[in-house]
Amino acid sequence: MKSSHASLVFILLLSLFALHQCVRLQRSNKIDMSVCVHDICGGVFDGGCYCCPKTPALCWADNQFCTTYCHAQS
Numbered sequence: 186m187k188s189s190h191a192s193l194v195f196i197l198l199l200s201l202f203a204l205h206q207c208v209r210l211q212r213s214n215k216i217d218m219s220v221c222v223h224d225i226c227g228g229v230f231d232g233g234c235y236c237c238p239k240t241p242a243l244c245w246a247d248n249q250f251c252t253t254y255c256h257a258q259s
Contacts, residue, residue, distance in 0.1 A: 220237065220238075220251070220252050220255040220256060221235035221236060221237060221245075221248055221251040221252055221255055222235065222236050222237075222238055223235055223248075224236050224241075224244065226244055232246070234246055235247070235248045235251035235252075236251070237251065237254065237255040237258060238255075239255070239258060240258065
């Protein structure tokens, strides 16, 4: 087997191992792809706020409300 074939087989095995590890991740380790962005807002919201990326001036304390509003805007 040529060295180029051996390196392709090695890359394939390495990729399959990485894919196997990704499947084993817990739900808490997965990336959060929510619509709203968590931000630090002054005064009104102590724990931060959630804003729509399209309308950054409109922010809410509740992530669920923000997500509902952002989905309605798009």
